[in-house]
Amino acid sequence: MTGRDGGADLRPEGNTPVVILVRPQLAENVGTTARAMANGGLFHLRLVAPRDGWPQERAWRSASGADRILDAAAVFDTVDAAVADLHRVFATCPRPRHIVKPVLTARGAAAEMREISTRPLRFGVLFGPERAGLDNEDMARADALIRYPLNPDFMSLNLSQAVMIMAYEWWMAADGTPPRELMTNETHVATKGELENFLGHLVRELDECGFLRNEQKRPGMVRNLRHFFERGEVTEQELRTLHGVVTELAHGRGARRGKRDA
Amino acid sequence: MTGRDGGADLRPEGNTPVVILVRPQLAENVGTTARAMANGGLFHLRLVAPRDGWPQERAWRSASGADRILDAAAVFDTVDAAVADLHRVFATCPRPRHIVKPVLTARGAAAEMREISTRPLRFGVLFGPERAGLDNEDMARADALIRYPLNPDFMSLNLSQAVMIMAYEWWMAADGTPPRELMTNETHVATKGELENFLGHLVRELDECGFLRNEQKRPGMVRNLRHFFERGEVTEQELRTLHGVVTELAHGRGARRGKRDA
Numbered sequence: 060m061t062g063r064d065g066g067a068d069l070r071p072e073g074n075t076p077v078v079i080l081v082r083p084q085l086a087e088n089v090g091t092t093a094r095a096m097a098n099g100g101l102f103h104l105r106l107v108a109p110r111d112g113w114p115q116e117r118a119w120r121s122a123s124g125a126d127r128i129l130d131a132a133a134v135f136d137t138v139d140a141a142v143a144d145l146h147r148v149f150a151t152c153p154r155p156r157h158i159v160k161p162v163l164t165a166r167g168a169a170a171e172m173r174e175i176s177t178r179p180l181r182f183g184v185l186f187g188p189e190r191a192g193l194d195n196e197d198m199a200r201a202d203a204l205i206r207y208p209l210n211p212d213f214m215s216l217n218l219s220q221a222v223m224i225m226a227y228e229w230w231m232a233a234d235g236t237p238p239r240e241l242m243t244n245e246t247h248v249a250t251k252g253e254l255e256n257f258l259g260h261l262v263r264e265l266d267e268c269g270f271l272r273n274e275q276k277r278p279g280m281v282r283n284l285r286h287f288f289e290r291g292e293v294t295e296q297e298l299r300t301l302h303g304v305v306t307e308l309a310h311g312r313g314a315r316r317g318k319r320d321a
Numbered sequence: 322m323t324g325r326d327g328g329a330d331l332r333p334e335g336n337t338p339v340v341i342l343v344r345p346q347l348a349e350n351v352g353t354t355a356r357a358m359a360n361g362g363l364f365h366l367r368l369v370a371p372r373d374g375w376p377q378e379r380a381w382r383s384a385s386g387a388d389r390i391l392d393a394a395a396v397f398d399t400v401d402a403a404v405a406d407l408h409r410v411f412a413t414c415p416r417p418r419h420i421v422k423p424v425l426t427a428r429g430a431a432a433e434m435r436e437i438s439t440r441p442l443r444f445g446v447l448f449g450p451e452r453a454g455l456d457n458e459d460m461a462r463a464d465a466l467i468r469y470p471l472n473p474d475f476m477s478l479n480l481s482q483a484v485m486i487m488a489y490e491w492w493m494a495a496d497g498t499p500p501r502e503l504m505t506n507e508t509h510v511a512t513k514g515e516l517e518n519f520l521g522h523l524v525r526e527l528d529e530c531g532f533l534r535n536e537q538k539r540p541g542m543v544r545n546l547r548h549f550f551e552r553g554e555v556t557e558q559e560l561r562t563l564h565g566v567v568t569e570l571a572h573g574r575g576a577r578r579g580k581r582d583a
Contacts, residue, residue, distance in 0.1 A: 067475050095482060097475035123477045159505055159556050166493070167500025204504070208496040209489065213329050213359035215385045220357060220485045227471065227486055231428070234470040238429025242466070243421055294421050 066126030071102040074176040076149075076229065077183030078222060079105045079141050081197055084189045086111060090121030090129065091219035092186075097125040099226020104132040105183070107141050138185065138197050147175055147182040150193055150201035151221055153214055158195075161203040168205045169228035184225060189218050246296035257298045257305075258285055264309045328388030333364040336438040338411075338491065339445030340484060341367045341403050343459055346451045348373060352383030352391065353481035354448075359387040361488020366394040367445070369403045400447065400459050409437055409444040412455055412463035413483055415476055420457075423465040430467045431490035446487060451480050508558035519560045519567075520547055526571045 078096055083089055083106060093104060106113055113134050122129055135141035142148050149168055163171065168184075175182050185201060187193035198204065207224055209216065241248065249257075262271070262281055271277045293301075340358055345351055345368060355366060368375055375396045384391055397403035404410050411430055425433065430446075437444050447463060449455035460466065469486055471478065503510065524533070524543055533539045555563075 067477075069475060091479065094477065094479065098471045098478055098482070100472040123479070125475065155504055157506055159503070159508065159559065161501055162504045163501050164498050170500065203501075206498075207489070208498045209360045209492055210362040213331060213387065215329075215356065216360055217353065217356065217385070220360070220482065223482045223485060224489055227469070227489075230471055236426050236470045238432065239423055239425050239465075241421070242417060242424045244419055246421065297421060 066122070066124040067097065069097055069102060069125060069127040072100055074181075075101050075103060076172050076176075076225075077103040077105055077145065077181070078225075079107060079138075079183050079185045080109070080218070081107045081138055081141075081185055081193060082110060082188040083218065084110045085218075086115035086117040087121040088189060088218045089115070089132075090118035090123075090125075092222045093118070093122045093125040093128040093132075095219050095223035095226050096128055098223065099230045101226050101229065102128055102131070103183075104128050105141050106132055106134045107138055108136055109134065110188075138200055142183065142185075142200060144181060145183050146180040148185065148201045149183070149203050149205050150185040150198050151187070151225070152193060152198060152204045152206055153216065154192075155198070155204050155206060158198060158204070160198070160201070163203055163205050165205060165207050165224050165228045166232075168203070168225070169232040171203075172229060173232045186218060186221055241292050243294050246294040248292045249295045249298050253295055253298055254288060254293065257301055258288060260302055261305050264305050268309065328384070328386040329359065331359055331364060331387060331389040334362055336443075337363050337365065338434050338438075338487075339365040339367055339407065339443070340487075341369060341400075341445050341447045342371070342480070343369045343400055343403075343447055343455060344372060344450040345480065346372045347480075348377035348379040349383045350451060350480045351377070351394075352380035352385075352387075354484045355380070355384040355387040355390040355394075357481050357485035357488050358390055360485065361492045363488050363491065364390055364393070365445075366390050367403045368394055368396045369400055370398055371396065372450075400462055404445065404447075404462060406443060407445050408442040410447065410463045411445070411465050411467050412447040412460045413449065413487070414455060414460060414466045414468055415478065416454075417460070417466050417468060420460060420466070422460070422463070425465055425467050427467060427469050427486050427490045428494075430465070430487070431494040433465075434491060435494045448480060448483055503554050505556050508556040510554050511557045511560050515557055515560055516550060516555065519563055520550060522564055523567050526567050530571065 078092065078101060080089060080092060086109070089106065089109065096102065096104065109115070113132070114129070118129055119126055149163070149172075155162060172182060184205065185193055185197060187197065205225070207216070207221070261284065265271045271280060340354065340363060342351060342354060348371070351366075351368065351371065358364065358366065371377070375394070376391070380391055381388055411425070411434070417424060434444060446467065447455055447459060449459065467487070469478070469483070523546065527533045533542060
């Protein structure tokens, strides 16, 4: 009924935060939450008093294969019961008011959770119902609140989008991918010598065909071409292609001219 | 038909990236994409050959009030046409292969886009169709690829989740919220003097009731209490409450004892 045989072979990896959906209304949102959790490497899902009961087939249908997370989800009647075995609890809250509590960004919370995860502590994050969010009693059970910096002129954030951002920041907090790198696959970035070799080839052919015949302008024109080819990283493979392009253009021109002359 | 009269009063703010959905399949995903864009302060949406045509009422129904973004969306037949007036194009791509191109994280891309946005340049991000993603011809039109660091064991990322992460990082790249701060509202963090005043009150009452009668253990017990109350930031308002708690407990004890003795 719930498609529990399918899905990706997900399992808990290390000490990860428990995602606690408090009084969720739509089963689809529970499913898309599971999907977002899988994207960010989370596994433990708890539901507090889901409006339409549990399990709900629609959750599995919208989870895109994150079935294992739904299969293992635990259901509780109250927030107190859902957090009883946890040592640290965070609560997402878009508009906290009249509360004395630490407020973290998603990024700040992810950094704290990564620190907590190295200790023998269990921890989780409360997400409120779609329409109203967490109420004051829920928030009073949290050590800290999490408020995402997002457009204050448009606060309607979908539940699974909220989980996605937290799961993404959780993943990013331990990720070492450089912000920019050149993907070169089989080839490598050309050395200056390889580039020089190509520029020499290009300039010889341009001299040959007469493009650089103006002796006064020639040095500037060569320098401008060099500036273009030096601007981005070029690979050894691309240089070989460019060598071919220059050779073929020179050859082709000859061929066409030959045709025209015939 | 499309509910174009409703929704939040969204408008373009500054020079923001154009979100370009290439051959999107589900109108719902266009709507939730608009919602995610609004969350991250984006406005400009372009659609390349949407599978079911455009406009689609279902998009407006799933946009949760981000109607203005859909109202202003432009439709193109080809990627070439959709990027023709842009100076810089990024392409999201979960599994780039056999391509020589810079690869950015979402965070790295957001930083570059913020830099570009300060110049008189138009720029955008391509997002591929739900099932297949961008094809090689689409990616060849981009200056750089964007690959999110996310769980490689579960790559199925919903289209509007992908847009949400990019929009979130765009917003975060210009956001100055501290990662953690204590929200105190009307009150303020107590001074050491205010805390000392409370601890004096507490210890006097504990001496009075006999809790600290063991003279040898007394200094350590007082110090441990101090350690607890010094551990987290306490506010002046909370201290006033705690003063009341101590006074009432002492009074109540007397009252109960009085009752018992009677």
